[in-house]
Amino acid sequence: MPKKKAVIKVRAVDFIVCTTDNMTRAKKFYSQLFGLKRGHEYASFWAEFATKPVTLALCAPDKRSKWRGKTAIAFAVDDVYKAVEQLRRRGVKILLPATTTSVCHMAFIADPDGNRICLHQRKDGTAG
Numbered sequence: 001m002p003k004k005k006a007v008i009k010v011r012a013v014d015f016i017v018c019t020t021d022n023m024t025r026a027k028k029f030y031s032q033l034f035g036l037k038r039g040h041e042y043a044s045f046w047a048e049f050a051t052k053p054v055t056l057a058l059c060a061p062d063k064r065s066k067w068r069g070k071t072a073i074a075f076a077v078d079d080v081y082k083a084v085e086q087l088r089r090r091g092v093k094i095l096l097p098a099t100t101t102s103v104c105h106m107a108f109i110a111d112p113d114g115n116r117i118c119l120h121q122r123k124d125g126t127a128g
Contacts, residue, residue, distance in 0.1 A: 007086055007087070007090065008077055008083045008086060008087065008119070009077065009078060010075040010076065010077060011075075011076040011077065011078065011128070012053075012075075012076045012127040012128030013054050013074065013075060013076070013128065014055065014074040014075070014076045014118075014120045014122070014128065015054060015056065015074045016054060016055075016056055016057065016071065016072070016073055016074070017057040017058070017059050017072050017074065017118065018056070018057070018058055018059070018071050019058075019059050019060070019067070019069060019071070020058050020059070020060050021060070022060070023058060023060040026047075026058045026060075027047055030049055030056065030058070031049070036050075036051060036056065037049060037050045038050070039055060042101075042102075044060060045060055045061065046058070046059055046060075054128070057074075066095065066096045066108075067096065069095065069108070069116045070114070070115060070116050072115070072116035072117060072118050073117060073118065074118035074119075074120040075117060075119060075120065076120050076121065076122070076127035076128065077119050077121055079121065080098045080105040080106060080107050080119045080120065080121045083107070084097065084098045084107045084109075087109055092109050092110070093109060094107065094108075094109055095110055095116060096108040103122065103123055103124075104121060104123055105120075105121040106118055106119065106120050106121070107119045
């Protein structure tokens with residue numbers, strides 16, 4: 001059977017993100033229980049663990065933030081903004097529109113079961 005061309009090409013899995021209400025408690029849990037080494041941190045909102053090849057990230061958004069939700073997987077894509085437009089045309093639920101941070105472009109969508117998927121594009125061009 002011929003393989004269909006993907007609508008959105010996934011380059012790699014960049015990270016898994018878990019939402020927490022208590023960043024200090026969550027960082028302690030993952031570092032002490034599993035011995036995970038800390039990676040980048042961005043204010044009190046985002047903390048990463050260096051778990052190559054896929055990063056584990058913790059996110060502590062406020063209660064009303066669109067960043068809140070179930071654990072999500074982040075797929076590295078070539079162009080987050082184009083991917084969101086293609087998915088929007090196909091009726092995919094957009095949870096957080098494409099946005100730019102100091103290090104990346106990202107958006108969150110929902111799969112048919114409501115699971116969150118992050119579309120991610122690092123500004124340095126790397127993936128995985």
